[in-house]
Amino acid sequence: MPHQLKTIWAQQVDADCPLNEYPRPNLVRDSYICLNGSWDCRMGKKDEKSRYAGPILVPFSPEAPLSGVQKTLGPDEQLLYQKAFTLPNNFCRGRLLLHFEAVDQECQVFLNGRFLGEHKGGYLPFSFDITPFVQAGKKNLLSLTVTDATEYASHARGKQQLCRRGICRSLFYTPQSGIWKTVWLESVPERYVERLQVTPLLDEQSVQVKVLANQGEGLPVTVQVLAEGKTIAQKTGISGQPLTLPLPCPRVWSPEEPFLYDLAVSMEKDEVRSYFGLRKISAGPDKHGILRFFLNNRPYFFHGVLEQGYWPDGLMTAPTDEALVQEIKTLKQMGFNTIRVHVKVETQRFYYHCDRLGMAVWQDMPNGGGRYNMGFVTYLPNVLGKLFSPRDHHYRLFGRTDEQGRKQYRQDLSGLTELLYNLPCVAVWVPFNEGWGQFDAQAATRLLRKTDQTRLVNEACGWFDQGGGDVYSIHNYFKKLRVRPKNRVVALTEYGGYACPVAGHTYADKVFGYQKYQNAASLTNAFAALWENSLLPLLKTGLSAAIYTQASDVENEANGLMTYDRKVEKMDKSRLKKLSGQILGQFSHLTNE
Numbered sequence: 001m002p003h004q005l006k007t008i009w010a011q012q013v014d015a016d017c018p019l020n021e022y023p024r025p026n027l028v029r030d031s032y033i034c035l036n037g038s039w040d041c042r043m044g045k046k047d048e049k050s051r052y053a054g055p056i057l058v059p060f061s062p063e064a065p066l067s068g069v070q071k072t073l074g075p076d077e078q079l080l081y082q083k084a085f086t087l088p089n090n091f092c093r094g095r096l097l098l099h100f101e102a103v104d105q106e107c108q109v110f111l112n113g114r115f116l117g118e119h120k121g122g123y124l125p126f127s128f129d130i131t132p133f134v135q136a137g138k139k140n141l142l143s144l145t146v147t148d149a150t151e152y153a154s155h156a157r158g159k160q161q162l163c164r165r166g167i168c169r170s171l172f173y174t175p176q177s178g179i180w181k182t183v184w185l186e187s188v189p190e191r192y193v194e195r196l197q198v199t200p201l202l203d204e205q206s207v208q209v210k211v212l213a214n215q216g217e218g219l220p221v222t223v224q225v226l227a228e229g230k231t232i233a234q235k236t237g238i239s240g241q242p243l244t245l246p247l248p249c250p251r252v253w254s255p256e257e258p259f260l261y262d263l264a265v266s267m268e269k270d271e272v273r274s275y276f277g278l279r280k281i282s283a284g285p286d287k288h289g290i291l292r293f294f295l296n297n298r299p300y301f302f303h304g305v306l307e308q309g310y311w312p313d314g315l316m317t318a319p320t321d322e323a324l325v326q327e328i329k330t331l332k333q334m335g336f337n338t339i340r341v342h343v344k345v346e347t348q349r350f351y352y353h354c355d356r357l358g359m360a361v362w363q364d365m366p367n368g369g370g371r372y373n374m375g376f377v378t379y380l381p382n383v384l385g386k387l388f389s390p391r392d393h394h395y396r397l398f399g400r401t402d403e404q405g406r407k408q409y410r411q412d413l414s415g416l417t418e419l420l421y422n423l424p425c426v427a428v429w430v431p432f433n434e435g436w437g438q439f440d441a442q443a444a445t446r447l448l449r450k451t452d453q454t455r456l457v458n459e460a461c462g463w464f465d466q467g468g469g470d471v472y473s474i475h476n477y478f479k480k481l482r483v484r485p486k487n488r489v490v491a492l493t494e495y496g497g498y499a500c501p502v503a504g505h506t507y508a509d510k511v512f513g514y515q516k517y518q519n520a521a522s523l524t525n526a527f528a529a530l531w532e533n534s535l536l537p538l539l540k541t542g543l544s545a546a547i548y549t550q551a552s553d554v555e556n557e558a559n560g561l562m563t564y565d566r567k568v569e570k571m572d573k574s575r576l577k578k579l580s581g582q583i584l585g586q587f588s589h590l591t592n593e
Helices: 008-012 321-333 348-357 374-387 403-420 441-451 520-535 573-592
Strands: 037-044 052-058 078-086 095-100 106-111 114-120 126-129 139-147 183-188 193-201 206-213 220-227 230-238 243-246 261-267 270-276 281-285 291-295 302-307 338-341 360-364 426-430 471-476 489-496 543-549
Touching (some): 095 106, 206 261, 348 360
Parallel strands (some): 302 543
Antiparallel strands (some): 037 078, 106 139
């Protein structure tokens, strides 16, 4: 049986309305009602007696301890949610929008018995205009019906798995279902700003802003850019058409100096606030002709950590907003400048904290498709390396025979790029990881480049390389690594995975790691030796990024820099910080000498 761990933030969860911070920092209105809190819930097979009937604390999924339920939804079961709410007087000023930040995997939504619509896919936000169905001054009943087949459906699922067996079972985690991000209401005018598309133009010392309205193009808009509270640029135009605003004395964004500009946008009766960072992500040759990543036109080394985004008490939902903040701050204090968000889409507040605190993000697309043949997607590539790279249009090999699943992947990938487009922290897209549900990778890269030309693409992370994208990606846990200059930037996108179980802070008695150490000193020594003896020399021959596995322990995996409950930092932070400085300093010297 697993050991139930708790983070220090579990005691700080607001039982009346947890995680009630404004959920969408990149498009802010004063209008906001949070619907998190106690909902009624039933779980069981359709038309049979419920296996669970009682309260659930939203937005924690029923599998998470913080939900108060802690039961797993089966692939042939359904969740029924209900929440009653009454609108405050004068809240609605035109239209009323109902927002779900994420519901896993399929749901149908009703208000006062009227069908609002349905949504498929567990990671992206969606909303409904509920104006015709809401009752002003009266109690309204919001209902959801949710199903989640996890690996038995082709939807994106990431690390979730219902049936974990075999030698790779420790690589997958407890699945979750239902509502797992904030639910909220927003009042907007009849014609309102639906989305902003903000493109920083570093070389032109300007920013391009496109205001997208809910009712087409051609509405008058005004955009202001503010720096530290003072207006530095203003322009008027129409919705749907880009406005370019100059930035006098421009200040760039980087993990080292995360300066953010503010935006104020007005369109008829609607006013929204946003922000952006002036930064440029590119790839090119350094002074020695070796391809490197560039940030703001200078060679940049992404020194990062793999982030699974799991918590022992909330699973994929952090217990509090402060928990997210401390996660990022701790990794920065260790000297890292990058987080690879691994086969998960985090809350919008997570990316906001990366933006304001200074942390670059490599963003994975959560994997989906059918059940994987782990011998094919894991064992053979580790044995044969780059010699084993079949073309990924062989859908059966990669668990991608379902045409509708492939179609939804493309829709979700476009939705992900739209969701995170404005955020300066996001530097690299990772459409596929280690062949998990991979297919037509070069087409995915073309789709990404069509929708976003401001970032780079790591097309096939780890193996099953199809020759596309901007990154030659390596996962290496076992062999002595060699790096030579390539026609793409060379990145070590997973390495390390050193386990060090800490008594009283492990989820399971049997733990997983690629190598095991007994204490902080031996673990830190091993990490330092890996860099000093093996990886530092590779900077000269082309290594331009390294992503360590991983930020924290997760369930059976004991290979984190922190324990699963985040109560123990397992390496010497001061030595990590010093070593990080050495890595970044040597890279700067090599690429700029």
